[in-house]
Amino acid sequence: MKTFVITCMLYAATSITALQPVQAAEQSDIDLLRQEVDALKTQVNASQATTSTQSAFNPAISLILMGRYANFDNDPENYALPGVTLAEETDPGKEGLSLAETELIISGNIDDKFFGRFTTALTPENEIEIEEALVQTLALPAGLGLQFGRFYSEIGYLNKIHAHYWDFVDQPLVYRAYLANQYNDDGLQLRWLAPTDLFLELGGEAFSGESFPASRPANESVGSYSLFAKLGGDVGVSHSWQAGISYLATQAENRETEEGNVVFGGDDNMIIADLVWKWAPGGNDAQTSLVFQTEYISSNEQGDYTITGNGTNPVDRTNDGWYAQLIYKFQPRWRGGLRYDRLSIEDPGSAFSGTSLDTQGHTPERVSVMFDYSHSEYSRLRLQYNRDESYAVADNQWYLQYIMSLGAHGAHRF
Amino acid sequence: MLKTLFTGLSLLLVTLPVSAALNVFACEPEWASLMQELGSDKVKVFSATTAQQDPHRIQARPSLIAKMRRADLIVCTGAELETGWLPVLLRRAANPKIQPGQPGYFEAAQYVTLLDKPERIDRAEGDIHAAGDPHIHLNPHNISRITSALTNILALLDPENTIYYTHQRDDFLNRWQRAITGWEKQAAPLRGLRIVSQHKSWIYLIDWLGMKEVTRLEPKPGIPPSTTYLTQVLTTLQQQPARAVLITPYQNPQASEWLHSRIAIPVVELPYTVGGDTDATTLFGLFDSTITKLLAVTEQ
Numbered sequence: 001m002k003t004f005v006i007t008c009m010l011y012a013a014t015s016i017t018a019l020q021p022v023q024a025a026e027q028s029d030i031d032l033l034r035q036e037v038d039a040l041k042t043q044v045n046a047s048q049a050t051t052s053t054q055s056a057f058n059p060a061i062s063l064i065l066m067g068r069y070a071n072f073d074n075d076p077e078n079y080a081l082p083g084v085t086l087a088e089e090t091d092p093g094k095e096g097l098s099l100a101e102t103e104l105i106i107s108g109n110i111d112d113k114f115f116g117r118f119t120t121a122l123t124p125e126n127e128i129e130i131e132e133a134l135v136q137t138l139a140l141p142a143g144l145g146l147q148f149g150r151f152y153s154e155i156g157y158l159n160k161i162h163a164h165y166w167d168f169v170d171q172p173l174v175y176r177a178y179l180a181n182q183y184n185d186d187g188l189q190l191r192w193l194a195p196t197d198l199f200l201e202l203g204g205e206a207f208s209g210e211s212f213p214a215s216r217p218a219n220e221s222v223g224s225y226s227l228f229a230k231l232g233g234d235v236g237v238s239h240s241w242q243a244g245i246s247y248l249a250t251q252a253e254n255r256e257t258e259e260g261n262v263v264f265g266g267d268d269n270m271i272i273a274d275l276v277w278k279w280a281p282g283g284n285d286a287q288t289s290l291v292f293q294t295e296y297i298s299s300n301e302q303g304d305y306t307i308t309g310n311g312t313n314p315v316d317r318t319n320d321g322w323y324a325q326l327i328y329k330f331q332p333r334w335r336g337g338l339r340y341d342r343l344s345i346e347d348p349g350s351a352f353s354g355t356s357l358d359t360q361g362h363t364p365e366r367v368s369v370m371f372d373y374s375h376s377e378y379s380r381l382r383l384q385y386n387r388d389e390s391y392a393v394a395d396n397q398w399y400l401q402y403i404m405s406l407g408a409h410g411a412h413r414f
Numbered sequence: 415m416l417k418t419l420f421t422g423l424s425l426l427l428v429t430l431p432v433s434a435a436l437n438v439f440a441c442e443p444e445w446a447s448l449m450q451e452l453g454s455d456k457v458k459v460f461s462a463t464t465a466q467q468d469p470h471r472i473q474a475r476p477s478l479i480a481k482m483r484r485a486d487l488i489v490c491t492g493a494e495l496e497t498g499w500l501p502v503l504l505r506r507a508a509n510p511k512i513q514p515g516q517p518g519y520f521e522a523a524q525y526v527t528l529l530d531k532p533e534r535i536d537r538a539e540g541d542i543h544a545a546g547d548p549h550i551h552l553n554p555h556n557i558s559r560i561t562s563a564l565t566n567i568l569a570l571l572d573p574e575n576t577i578y579y580t581h582q583r584d585d586f587l588n589r590w591q592r593a594i595t596g597w598e599k600q601a602a603p604l605r606g607l608r609i610v611s612q613h614k615s616w617i618y619l620i621d622w623l624g625m626k627e628v629t630r631l632e633p634k635p636g637i638p639p640s641t642t643y644l645t646q647v648l649t650t651l652q653q654q655p656a657r658a659v660l661i662t663p664y665q666n667p668q669a670s671e672w673l674h675s676r677i678a679i680p681v682v683e684l685p686y687t688v689g690g691d692t693d694a695t696t697l698f699g700l701f702d703s704t705i706t707k708l709l710a711v712t713e714q
Contacts, residue, residue, distance in 0.1 A: 112515050115505055139510035143483055193483050193507065199476030232476025237464065240475045278473065284664050286468035332638050332666060376637060377498070378537060406537075411502045414474050 059108030059116075060408030064164040066100035068093075068401040080391045081173070083345035083359035084319065085257035085264070087180030087212040092170065092388070092397060099124040100401075103131070103164060107408075113139045119162070131184060143193040152184045153205055154191070154228050155246035156295055157274035159183055165412060167291075168370055169384050169399045172323035173341040174297040177364075178270060180212035183248070185224065199232035199242070212257070213268045213299070214250035224250035232414070241277045242414055248272070252303065262356055266303010266315075272296065276414070287332055294324040305348070307355050315357075317346040321364075333374050341366040365389045378405045436572050439482050439512070441490035441500065442469050444551040445522065447688040447697050449489060451586045452565060456575050460485075465690035468664045469495055470541065470636065474502040482507035485518070487571055489564065492521030493528060493548035517570050523548060525563040526556040529617050540634025551687065553618040554594050554701055561587060593698055601705050603712050608656040610647070610679070612665050615686065619704070628656040631669045639669050648676055658711045662686035680714065682707055 072095055079091040093100075101124070107117035119132035134149035152160035158175060159182055171181045187207035194200035209216035209223010216223030226249070232242035248270045255264040273296045280289040298320040306312040321343035329335045343364040348357050366389060372382035379402075386397040435458040440446035446461035453459070460481050463469055469491070472478075482488065482503050490496050504513060511518040528546025535544050550556045565583040569576040605624040609616075612631045620627050629650050633643045651673075658680045659670040670681040684704050685694035693703035 109514070112513060136505060136508075138505065138508055138513050140508060141510065143508065145506075145508040191508075193479070195484050197477070197480055199480040230476070233480075234475065234477040237466075240473065240477060242476050278475075280473075282466040282664075283464065284467045285473060286471040286664070287666050376537070376541065411474065411498050411500070413502055413506075414476055 059106050062105045062405055062407035064103040064105070064162075065404040065406070066102065066164060066402065067098065068100060068169065068399050069097050070095050070400075071398040072395055073397075074393055074395040078391075078393075080356065081177050081343065081345070081364050082362050082391055083347065083357060084177050085262045085356055086177070087257050090176045090181055092386075092395075101129075101163060103162065109138070110135070113137060143195060145191040145193070147189040147191070148187070150184060150186045151189070152182055153207070153226055153248065154189065154203060155183065155226050155248050155270075156272040156297070157242075157244060157276055157293065158295065161413070164403050164405065167293075167325065167327050167335075167337050168339060168368055169382065169401050170368075170386075172295070172325075172339070173343050173364055173366055173390065174295065174321040174323060177321065177343055177345075178213065178297050178299045178319070183211065183213070185209065185211050185214065197233075199230070201228075201230045203228050209250060212255070213252065213270075215252040215255035215264075217251055217253040220251060224248065237283045238281055239277065239279050240283075240414070241275070243276075244272075244274045246272045246274075261308035263306045264301070264303060265306070266301065268299060268301050268303075270297055270299045272298075278414075285329070287329075289327075289329045291327045292324070293327075294322065296320065296322040305352070305357060307352070307357070310352070310355055313348075313351040315348045315352075317348055319343070319345045325368075335372050335374075337368075337370045337372075339366075339368040339370075341368070360392065362392055364391070379403070436568070437484050437486045439485035439488040441488065441496055442551075443688040444557075444697065444700070445489040445491070447700075448557065448561065448564065451697070452561065452568060452579060452582045454582060456572065456578060457568075465663050465685060465687045465694070470498060472496070472499040474499045474506070478503050479506045482512065483509055485509060485512050487518045487520060487567065488512045489520045489522065491548050491550065492523035493545040493550070494543045495523075495548035517567055520564065520567055522556075522560045522564075523550055525559050526550050526553075529621060530614070538634075540632070541636025547614060547617050549615050550618055552616060552704075553622040554590065554597065554697075555622070556618065557697060558587060558590060558594075561590070589698075593701070597701055597705055601708070604705070604708050607658075607708065607712060608654070609711075610651065610656045610659045610673075612659065612661045612670055615662050615665075616660055616684075619684075623708075625708075628654050631659070631673070638666070644669060644672060648673065651677060651679065657714075658682045658708075660684055663690045680711060682711060684708070 070093060072092065076092050076095060101121040103119060103121055105117065105119045110116045115136045115138055117132055117134050121129045121131050123129060130150060132151050134147055134151040137146045140146060154160060158171065159179065175181050185207035187205055189203060189205040191201055191203035205226040206222045207224045214224040226246060228244060228246035230242060230244040234240045250268045252268060253265050275294050277292045278289060298318060300318045302316045304312050304314045323339060323341045325337060325339035327335055327337040345359050347359045352358055367387045368384060370382055370384040372380055374380045382401040384399040388395040388397050435456055436453065438449050438457050438459045440449055440459055440461045442463055443461045443465055446459045449457055449459045462478055463472055490500060513519060523545065531546040532539060532542045532544065535542065561583060565579050568579045601623050607625045608628050609625055610628055610631065614630060614635050629647055631639045631647060633639055656679065659673060659682065661667055661670050661681060661683050663683060663686060667681060673679055674681050684707055685691040685700055688694055688697060688700050691703055694700040
């Protein structure tokens with residue numbers, strides 16, 4: 001306001017001066033005054049800009065609305081992956097119209113040293129789940145970064161990607177079977193970024209080990225830990241890639257799953273390899289892009305399974321599986337995608353025949369095709385078809401999904 | 415004068431072997447080019463994007479995180495142009511020198527008057543920028559203002575070379591001011607030139623040269639035009655004709671070409687930023703080429 005008054009006064013001054021007979025010397029004074037007025041205007045505008053450029057909201061708040069219509073040939077109640085026990089909320093979901101999780105994300109810089117993010121999921125059953133409540137350091141020296149709170153583990157590629165940013169309605173079978181879709185837990189993460197042009201990041205995490213596949217033994221303070229390494233770079237201006245390898249060690253005591261009568265105790269350790277390759281002509285992915293993504297997970301279970309009516313029997317087996325997908329953006333707002341999933345589950349032996357751990361000699365497979373349309377960066381509609389051979393009876397699954405985001409613009413990871 | 419020169423030279427001699435060049439991460443090519451003008455061999459400049467890439471939509475690529483990890487200074491546009499990717503890079507690189515609020519974090523938009531500040535902040539208006547339009551570099555007077563601010567930052571981060579940077583600034587501003595005078599004289603016939611924009615990319619250029627934007631091909635900023643909407647644009651243009659459709663090298667020319675096929679309006683791809691065409695190798699070349707291409711329209 002004060003500056004505005006000064007500006008007005010200066011304007012008045014210039015116009016009064018202009019009324020008098022103008023000498024050449026006075027002309028330069030007028031120019032000087034004009035310059036000052038311009039400078040003041042710039043200052044006023046700059047001060048206004050400073051308050052609004054950082055972030056329109058502080059903290060940034062965004063709300064993600066998701067829902068869908070689903071149609072299956074088989075009854076989703078019968079869904080199974082023979083040979084493994086599924087964690088809760090990992091099946092294909094309800095048929096018909098339903099709400100998916102509604103995500104509320106609040107994030108921002110806490111101060112110049114810390115960043116915080118809170119992600120909560122409101123389930124269609126009206127429950128509230130805290131998915132993330134994390135703090136990240138911004139100012140540690142030497143490329144070090146510390147993160148603590150509850151967060152998605154950095155293992156694999158898809159593990160820490162939020163549901164609203166998935167390329168398909170559902171997670172790949174390897175994530176469904178071995179990580180209950182995504183592994184998040186309360187813990188601590190330390191990362192180091194190498195000072196090289198080639199992106200190299202190394203890190204490790206320690207978790208309390210409360211969520212599937214972990215189930216912390218009462219006498220342990222750290223239930224699970226992980227190690228990860230990521231490498232990435234560009235090839236020319238049109239290609240970029242990232243590859244990773246990670247290890248997750250979990251311990252379980254009385255690990256219950258959806259089927260309450262199957263309980264695991266022991267160690268479940270995993271190795272994950274991932275690769276993402278993105279191509280966009282000239283690096284301009286606003287127009288066209290092609291993304292190839294693949295991950296392999298190997299899970300080693302050592303311990304014993306207790307099954308009601310079947311007693312306790314030891315297991316030592318390695319299950320693995322992989323998926324590969326291709327997403328093609330053929331128009332600025334249209335994308336098409338193809339995904340193939342496959343699991344190999346080791347039969348735990350005759351002691352388990354007839355139980356849900358019996359693989360029945362089946363190899364789960366799935367092929368998915370999707371198309372999505374994004375009217376803007378904030379809205380997306382998707383049609384997906386799965387030919388799902390998770391168990392012996394093949395299923396045709398159709399999904400029509402919407403993902404809408406309100407509020408702050410979410411910046412996304414590679 | 416001689417003394418200043420001497421001090422400058424001796425400083426140069428003393429500092430050259432010991433001090434490593436300042437690592438600068440420029441979000442867009444125009445800032446990389448400006449940094450090169452100001453810092454010359456005292457800086458090592460990396461441009462995160464090219465003229466062929468839409469600066470609103472850049473992938474937070476691993477290579478960019480690696481570059482930012484070692485940056486001493488980042489020079490970006492601000493005004494929410496980079497909100498879709500810069501915050502992720504800043505967090506993942508976790509480089510304390512270039513976090514917002516530090517001297518190593520430079521937003522050009524803070525030093526100029528932003529045009530077209532929206533009155534209504536609503537996503538129904540499309541991809542709008544609350545602070546105002548971010549394509550600020552297309553008015554060369556803005557470059558002058560940013561140059562001064564940027565020199566101050568360079569002097570703050572690398573005080574040993576203050577005299578050098580000040581000298582570079584004066585030299586650049588001198589050449590730049592002369593160039594502006596030349597462009598303004600040359601561009602006199604462009605006053606009142608009626609044009610159509612694909613995206614809202616040109617408002618600073620339009621404002622500077624006194625051109626008139628009849629309409630835009632995008633119904634809302636960032637929303638690609640539908641055929642129905644283009645038909646409306648066609649009707650508008652039949653009533654209020656324009657001389658050319660202006661597009662950037664990173665925009666999809668489909669809509670403009672469709673319009674061209676209907677009413678034979680020329681589609682002119684302006685360089686938009688440094689590297690946008692073969693002549694725009696520097697900031698000087700950028701404006702030379704832009705004005706030449708626009709003048710060609712008036713001569714048709």
